Amino acid sequence: MQPTIGFVGVGHMGHGMAANILKGGYRLFVRGNRNRGPVDDLVGRGATEAASVADLAARCDIIHLCLSNSGQVEGVIRGADGILANARPGTTVIDTTTADPNSTLALAAELSAAGMTLVDAPLGRTPKEAEAGTLDAMVGASAEDLARLRPVIDCWAGNIVRVGDTGAGHKMKLVMNLISLGYGALFAEALTMAVKSGISPQVFDQVIGSSRMSNGFYETFMRAAVGRERDVHKFSIANAAKDTRYAAAMAQAAGMANPIGAAARNAYAQMEAAGGANAYVPHLADHVAALNGVDLEAEVASGAGDADD
Numbered sequence: 001m002q003p004t005i006g007f008v009g010v011g012h013m014g015h016g017m018a019a020n021i022l023k024g025g026y027r028l029f030v031r032g033n034r035n036r037g038p039v040d041d042l043v044g045r046g047a048t049e050a051a052s053v054a055d056l057a058a059r060c061d062i063i064h065l066c067l068s069n070s071g072q073v074e075g076v077i078r079g080a081d082g083i084l085a086n087a088r089p090g091t092t093v094i095d096t097t098t099a100d101p102n103s104t105l106a107l108a109a110e111l112s113a114a115g116m117t118l119v120d121a122p123l124g125r126t127p128k129e130a131e132a133g134t135l136d137a138m139v140g141a142s143a144e145d146l147a148r149l150r151p152v153i154d155c156w157a158g159n160i161v162r163v164g165d166t167g168a169g170h171k172m173k174l175v176m177n178l179i180s181l182g183y184g185a186l187f188a189e190a191l192t193m194a195v196k197s198g199i200s201p202q203v204f205d206q207v208i209g210s211s212r213m214s215n216g217f218y219e220t221f222m223r224a225a226v227g228r229e230r231d232v233h234k235f236s237i238a239n240a241a242k243d244t245r246y247a248a249a250m251a252q253a254a255g256m257a258n259p260i261g262a263a264a265r266n267a268y269a270q271m272e273a274a275g276g277a278n279a280y281v282p283h284l285a286d287h288v289a290a291l292n293g294v295d296l297e298a299e300v301a302s303g304a305g306d307a308d309d
Contacts, residue, residue, distance in 0.1 A: 200307075
């Protein structure tokens with residue numbers, strides 16, 4: 001008998017994941033937030049909207065969480081309206097949030113004591129791959145639990161890697177995000193350095209973008225920063241600041257020095273503190289440029305035509 005699936009958090013990533021679970025033929029209950037659009041779309045495709053997290057937890061065998069931070073995950077699991085208080089023994093929670101591994105391990109122990117299982121399966125790639133069902137999943141679970149859950153995860157993931165036991169997925173995701181967000185901080189500073197030194201943004205992008213230093217992250221970052229496609233790389237500064245804080249805590253817990261990670265954390269924390277929380281990561285380039293007396297948008301406009309065809 002197929003399990004009944006629940007999904008809490010149907011935003012940029014969660015909507016596509018939930019839609020692909022429906023395509024897989026599973027019965028799906030969803031619980032959204034203030035944005036009605038994704039919920040209404042999923043209900044139109046055959047999902048059932050749960051009246052509350054408690055209602056969803058009582059009905060479902062496997063519950064996906066795709067939330068913004070560990071605080072939200074803790075509320076959904078521990079709250080009076082939450083999973084611990086309302087789900088049945090045997091329920092499995094798949095947490096795809098980019099979360100604090102210390103919180104993940106504590107929640108896993110609490111769920112285990114109640115006869116439930118927590119699996120962490122944070123995500124790689126973008127909302128485009130979420131809609132296509134080809135996300136990367138970094139899974140923290142026993143081999144047995146992953147084998148049991150794989151048919152469901154296969155609905156939304158194209159690349160599934162078991163990293164280790166519970167908590168390992170969230171640790172790996174923070175390592176990945178330290179790399180990508182470190183790229184972002186470095187790209188923003190390097191672009192400003194070039195422009196401040198008299199090199200147009202277009203020439204900078206042509207040289208780096210055609211070299212071995214280019215990558216997928218670079219391409220969307222520069223399509224936003226230089227191409228001015230403002231919404232091409234939808235990952236908020238608030239989430240970047242949160243993830244680099246979690247990475248710093250993970251490094252501290254491991255007893256290591258991480259000066260490059262600290263520099264990246266400071267870059268996003270500064271923009272968040274300056275009111276840029278809702279901007280996207282590539283917009284850090286405009287922020288760093290402005291700190292150095294450069295209007296990046298104007299420099300892009302004046303540099304049009306500088307790069308070779």
